[in-house]
Amino acid sequence: MLKIKNIGKNFGGVKAVDDLSFNVDKGEIVGLIGPNGSGKSTTINLICGVFPVDFGNISVNEQNISSLPTHERVASGISRTFQNIRLFKDLSVWQNIWVALQQDSDQSSGWMREWFGNSKLQKEKIKEILVFSGLGDRFDDLAGNLSFGEQRRLELARAIASKPKLILLDEPAAGMNSDEVADLRQRILDLKKLGLTVLLVEHVMELVMNVVDRIVVLNFGKKIAEGSPENIQNNKDVQKAYLGGA
Amino acid sequence: MSLYFVTILTNMTLISFIAISAYLILIVGEVSFGQQAFFGIGAYITATLTTLLGLDIVIALFFSFMVSASFALVLSVLTIRLSGFYFAVASLSFAELFRLSLYKIEYTVETNSGTVGPNGPEGFQNIRWIFENNVSPDNFLVIAVSSLLALIILLIFMENSKLFKNARLVGKDQIVAQSIGIRPFFYRVGFITLAGGVAGFGGGLFALFNTYIEPSMFGIMLGVHGLAYSIIGGLGYPLGPLIGVFIDIGLLESVRFLSEYRMILFGGLVAAILIIFPEGIISPRLISRIKRKLVKKTNA
Structure with a gap:
């Protein structure tokens, strides 16, 4: 599904990501962890095309996407959530989903109509996505008025609305209490049931260890370990990276 | 209508084109201090084409x-x-570059209605289209107002289109817009281009109405006013810039009896409006609130 091959990114003299390679298979949930500043978010941004890779290759379904701009990567099936929640806060909940649904071009009506005509309301589809995300009763509310946990869910719902094959979650559990984390865990498993592939960047180990199939550990932009949650917990290098010393 | 009133209304209509062009750029999230240059380009083009080429x-x-x-x-x-400040400064530099080059462009032709053509600092004189075609000020006002109305109606219709919706999303948060599959650069380029065209059209009308144009008319204050009108009026709906123009020129003229004190009064008024309506009078928030009410009503 997602193949990352020897990618690297330098910011000035800092090697934020250095010769990183890993794969994510179809239908798998992979966790990407590492101490602060280890290059996790940079990796997500490289996959989404927020900035280009300095070297290396990123491909999705055998299609090389390393040089595509962000919006074309979305079209090839990648969508994401953000570390700091980013919603259109002055739009209502359903409008936030609608804007994502609309980007899927509708061949049946012709381009004149699609771009210049009144955009059509896909109410059933919006409702379905919101119910799936546990926001069914918040349809008409303003996105900015939702609680923190709900805003996270809305972001996830918007990511689903772009009909992705691969979802990148950038620290979705940041700032959540343990009930909310448990809810989030269930939602990530639901994504898997839909057949989606998930790459999860996360600090909250309570979530990572209980949801992922496989973990990739980064430190100083390099991969230091890869394996099942149990293997990673017992890995000496990982313990050293997190706790320091011997 | 008295000639005075007609002239004021025509000026308000013409400056509305600049206000709308500033508005179009503001909705994709940029600020331009250079719309006066496009107004000027339009003015010189229309002047040249109607006088030299007839x-x-x-x-x-x-x-x-x-x-x-x-x-x-x-x-x-x-x-x-x-983007941001950098775009604002770039647009201003472009506008100044244009204005200063006008001082150097000299190409005049003697015709039986006098010397025509751009003549450096002397400006472009004898744009006699309205006299030659016997267009009275009232009739010219009709031409100007109907062009403006056509533009506004077009923009209001487009407000619900995917094109304009996406442009507003790009203006709100470019990163999110990209991440749901919107191509931000397309909207930026498209709307800045459209805004230039709208300002140019207004400039053309201005040249015909004024019968005389010179480089100093297209200084930064013209662009700043256009920008201020769309900010006072709000970015929620295409009528916003018109309300801004109306408040500024309309009120300014109506308190002419206060003579030199009226500019002071006006400055305070603009400040007060922006304190009460920080996002302009017809703000995007107001429009989305109205829309939600309407949707709720149709659902109920």
């Missing part, structure tokens, strides 16, 4: 639109990586 006003205004839009297209492509 073309019809419709063709002249069409070319004003197209040429100004092309300049705006070039500017937007050159500044594709600039």
Whole structure:
């Protein structure tokens, strides 16, 4: 599904990501962890095309996407959530989903109509996505008025609305209490049931260890370990990276 | 209507084109201090085409639109990586570059209605289209107002289109817009180009109405006023810039009896409006609140 091959990114003299390679298979949930500043978010941004890779290759379904701009990567099936929640806060909940649904071009009506005509309301589809995300009763509310946990869910719902094959979650559990984390865990498993592939960047180990199939550990932009949650917990290098010393 | 009143209304209509062009750029999230240049380009193009080539006003205004839009297209492509302050400064530099070059462009022809053609600091004189065609000030006002109305109606219809919706999303948060599959640069370039064309069209009308144009008319204060009108009026709906123009010029003229004190009063008024309505009078928030009410009503 997602193949990352020897990618690297330098910011000035800092090697934020250095010769990183890993794969994510179809239908798998992979966790990407590492101490602060280890290059996790940079990796997500490289996959989404927020900035280009300095070297290396990123491909999705055998299609090389390393040089595509962000919006074309979305079209090839990648969508994401953000570390700091980013919603259109002055739009209502359903409008936030609608804007994502609309980007899927509708061949049946012709381009004149699609771009210049009144955009059509896909109410059933919006409702379905919101119910799936546990926001069914918040349809008409303003996105900015939702609680923190709900805003996270809305972001996830918007990511689903772009009909992705691969979802990148950038620290979705940041700032959540343990009930909310448990809810989030269930939602990530639901994504898997839909057949989606998930790459999860996360600090909250309570979530990572209980949801992922496989973990990739980064430190100083390099991969230091890869394996099942149990293997990673017992890995000496990982313990050293997190706790320091011997 | 008295001539005084007609002249005020015509001026308000013409400056509305600049306000709308500033508005179009503001909705994609940029600020331009250079719309006066496109107004100027349009003015010089229409002046040249109607006097030197004797073309019809419709063709002249069409070319004003197209040429100004092309300049705006070039500017937007050159500044594709600039945003915020940097774009604002780039647009201002472009406008000043244009204005200062006008002082150097001299090409005059003697005709039986006098010397015509751009003549450096002397300006472009004897744009006699309205006299030659016996267009009275009232009739010219009708032409100007109907063009403006056509533009506004078009914009209101487009407000619900995917094109305009996406443009607003790009203006709100470019990163999110990209991440749901919107191509931000397309909207930026498209709207800056369209804004240039709209300003150029208004400039063309201005040249015909004023019968005389000179480089100093297209200084930064013209662009700043256009920008201020769309900010006072709000970015929620195409009528916003018109309300801004109306408040500024309308009120300014109505308190003329206060003579020199009226500018002081006016400054305070603008400040007060922006304190009470920080996002302008017709703010996007107000529009989305109204829309939600309407949707709820149709659902109920």
